[in-house]
Amino acid sequence: MSMSIEQEIEALNEVFGIPGVVEISAGNGGLSRVRITSPAAEAEIYLHGAQVTAWKPEGEEEVIFVSEKSTWVDGKAIRGGIPVCFPWFRDKVDDPKAPSHGFVRTKEWELFSVAQMDEDIIVTLTTTGDDASWKWWPYEVRAALRVTVGKELRLELTAANTGDTAFTFEEALHTYYRVGDAEKVSVLGLDGITYFDNMDGNREKVQHGDVHLSTGTDNAYQYTEAALTLIDPQLKRRIEIEKKNSSSTVVWNPWAQGAAKLADLGDEEWREMTCVEGGNLRVGAVKLGPGEQHTFEVTMRVLPA
Template identity: 40%
Template sequence: MTHTDDVQLPELPDGVSLVEGEGGLPAVAVHTDSVVAQVYLQGAHVTSWAPAGATEVLWLSPTSSFAPGKAIRGGVPLCAPWFGPGRDGDKPVAHGWFRTATWRLASARRDGGDVVLRFTLSGADAQVPAGEPSNVSAEYVVRVGRELELALTITAGVDGLLMEEALHSYFAVSDVRGVRVEGLAGHRYTDKVSDSQEVQSGDLRLAGRTDRVYDHSRVATVVDEGSGRRIVVAKEGSDSTVVWNPWEAKAAESADIGDAWPGFVCVEVANALDHYVVLGPEMPHTMVATVRVESL
């Protein structure tokens, strides 16, 4: 288990510190006039982002496990280098090993009112499941301020890489049964609940268990009238948008969700299923999510 005393850090600017997070896991805390945020080194996992004047934008499970090798429930997990069980359903770890590996904080700097954190990961230093490519490296740049910008760059090793990826954002909402997601109308999606292919008609209003992978490369917006705000999700280098909420029965099967399921909706910037990415030897690919909050 990594403790804060064992972490090697770059020089940290004012407003940025290394703290002992839940379960004793080390985390980078940001507290400035512009923003409050937190990122765990395990998984480079953003668990909190609240711009000045706004309430918390990300949902974090009150019963999440915070332990070495255990995925944190909520915030923005990094799903890579595959999504779910993989395209063929045969991967040994759900959503890949990026989200439980220990990342290194390579640099931290102030840029006006923003804080920019750069994390790095090498497969050679991580616990990669047997049989999976380990000569993979990644850089994750987290910019927090009035907006949250997440830029994930994955670079293949000498053998190349066929990969999927997702920034599995859990957004805090007043009640998922009352929100709608704009920007998906007319886009085809794979419904993983009904195992079917459909086309979205109008705005998406969640009315039951939802697990959809949309062919979608544009902006999606969560409209939450109960909280009086819109959460706008823009992206680059992404051809899939995933929308997920387990609903009551499925949530009851998860100790780290339970009856808290109405409090979030996942709208994920991704490349998944048919939109997997093929990288040649030592080739990089970058996917970017930019999130902002607007008042209704």
């Protein structure tokens, strides 16, 4: 006899809960989430998609944006937070019917471990391919996301080839940063970098100066592992973003025109968000042979503007 959601959450708390610091509870839509309240930060991670939906370092405002119109349903993506895009990015090139951004962001991951290290809380979630995903991507893979919550937020995504066939994949941590006004933010660290402009037929272009948003933007920057800074004059802060083993950076905002086409994003919510995403895509796609694994990570911290 299968357990109810309430029984599952109670069982997870018995194994992984840390009184007063880490609690597993029912979140929006009844979906299971890990809630962290430590002296260093507050955060929230849904098992659905292994998706971080909140991070608030001590003394700071909320860093992560989530749409008020997001759906919270098994099998559908959460709009906002930090979706895990894997094993492809955007539409699957050889199958337009496959789910956008891969299949792991719309399934429930397994809570693997929770640890406390000084002021940091480390949460690891895992998932594998299954009958539902093999029709889209017929390879044996184990993905693990290790989230370190503290004064900094670090996400480490590991893909392991557990089968006997090599495969190539794309990946991204599609971070929605909460901003005061998207028209006033700037992204530093991409000057001189070549990118593909998805708003202009993926034409190859070169970034000149800092990135300033003035219209719908969907740029995939290539061959760049440089650190990035998101300057937010409205909220009087800057967010520093470091990457490791990540050769791609995506900057995205749908603007008013794009937001109007998204049922799970309010018409004016584009102003409150800017996505700056580390990953490996297009020319940066990763090839893994049998028994091999690959880890990339993104670390973010908040500083005064």
